[in-house]
Amino acid sequence: MNTETVARATFGLAQVLREALQNSREFPAPAVPYPEPAINPRGDACHASSLRQFARASNTPSDHHVLSALLSPRVVIGFDARHHSAEFARVTAEVIAGAGGKAELMPRACPTPLLAFYLRESGADAGVMITASHNPARDNGYKVYLGGRVVTGLGSGAQLVVPWDARIMAAIDAAPSAAKLPLADSYSLIDDSLWSRYRERAVSLVESSTSVIPSSAAESSGDSRLTFPSTGANLPFCKVAPGRGLRGSTQARAALRIVHTSLHGVGAELAETVLEDAGFSSVFSVEAQCEPDPDFPTVSFPNPEEAGALDLAIERAREVEADLILANDPDADRVAAAVPCPRTPTGWRQLTGDEVGVLLGWQACEQWKNRAERTAAYETEPTVESPAERTVPTVARSLVSGELLDAVARAAGLQPMVSLTGFKWIARTPGLIYGYEEALGVCPDPAAVRDKDGISAGLRLAVLAADLRAEGRTCSDLLDELAIQHGLYATAPLTIRVSDLSAIAKGMANLRERGLTRLGEEPVTFTLDLSSNQPADPKETSVLAAWENLRGLPATDALFFGASSGTRVVVRPSGTEPKLKCYLQVVIPEVTRRSLREAHVNAAAALELIRNQLHCALAL
16 A cells, blocks of 8 residues: 555545536535525535526535535544554645545554544544554554445444445545546544543443443434534434443443553554543553554564463453453454453463353343333434334344354343344444344444544443442453353364465355355354355344345355354455355354363364364365
């Protein structure tokens, strides 16, 4: 990635945004700071045909200024602390401004969730985040969100999907070289107060005895800090109502000792301040990793999933006798956690992505267990986005994530849903109150951040740990209780990194041809090929409604093999790296407290056997 590719990508994006505004059937009045259109003094919806008529009839410079403002996309831009990220962000802002758009640039490096939050809060038409997340130090990335007047409904504020990606790529291909693009330095800087507004939002959702109720009636709460400016669309809003799941004892939070690391990324300041704002007064940084450093000198890979990434955090936790470790990846959209475990050599155990996702999913479901006020408020108000969208609260996971969350959601009276991998799809789940994927991505507040958010998720984990500690329990205890209630769901990855990309296609072809006949000692009872989007048989899954959601999404290159117990394997190529990824799950349906230890041993043995079976079937 270089300035040439960034400039042409941005120009292509600007062209598509402007075309979308010109061709929109409904053209709502934009949010401030756009001028009120002379043809729409009451703020009613203004149609594109009216705009074209206005353009033909306009005879004054002021008229043309109004029309130009109406057709100018508003784009907000953020960047991480990697090499060249600030430069690429500035180029992005200059190209947007030069193309006639309104560009707003973060004043300094920021976490990805902050940019996603500002996009929703401001009602901007698009957001660009210059980040390569947890990739190696040599990488840069360009992440695009759409919203405002361009994309409304469930996709507003989420990452772009088809057909937008193809349209933008076509515009990039047609763009002139960077040297020929018009540039302008008329972009503005986003005010530093954004950091405080994000903190207030995050902390407000974990205040004592609160739960979240989506509502389109923003004014009803009386809290202007949480009201998104109107862009003519019904942006979701969350008001506070009594609930369960976040009890929030001040003493319990103050007593919890937390070690936090940002792995040389941009999350330390915001993550640790949010924890302190919420009452966690004993937060200890991993000093060698708390300042942004684009070379990531203390880790082989700046990915909290990788072995060794939390070594310094564990050392710090042993030093300060911590109760919890929280680790954000470099752009702070993911969160990892580790908990004390006397059975390991270090005395600590890192939770898997599925364990983190289920713990926070259980917490989200608990918030909805106070049925009376929550149900009345939810069902008597307008739906979150439009009358056609689902009003039943849902919790969602990606196709490759463990299935324990489905059982937890059903037990709480919520609808579990399955989505394609990636938060660009998870965030579009109808009625979403919570979503996660096994790669340490959690969406705990989709009304405000329609993407994964490692900062708010870390705060919620800390609240959960503090609440459990006050009861003499731990996160590990809660996981055991969920296993006893719903069965043991043991998950593990098998990742095959290749140097020749053709090996990935070969492995998928081998698996399609040979299939799997057994998963461990269990016979395979069904197979799904998601490349053809074939429907699931009711006998093959207990979450049929969730699979119905998948059938409404694009096909994907993935194979699903399942046994009657719930044991299953999903295999797919990685979307970002030269890897073939396999997601293993072993289910032991009946578990007691007495048999739990043995069940874990048996599940681990079954996972190892399935790994060997997959290696043989893939034949790589």
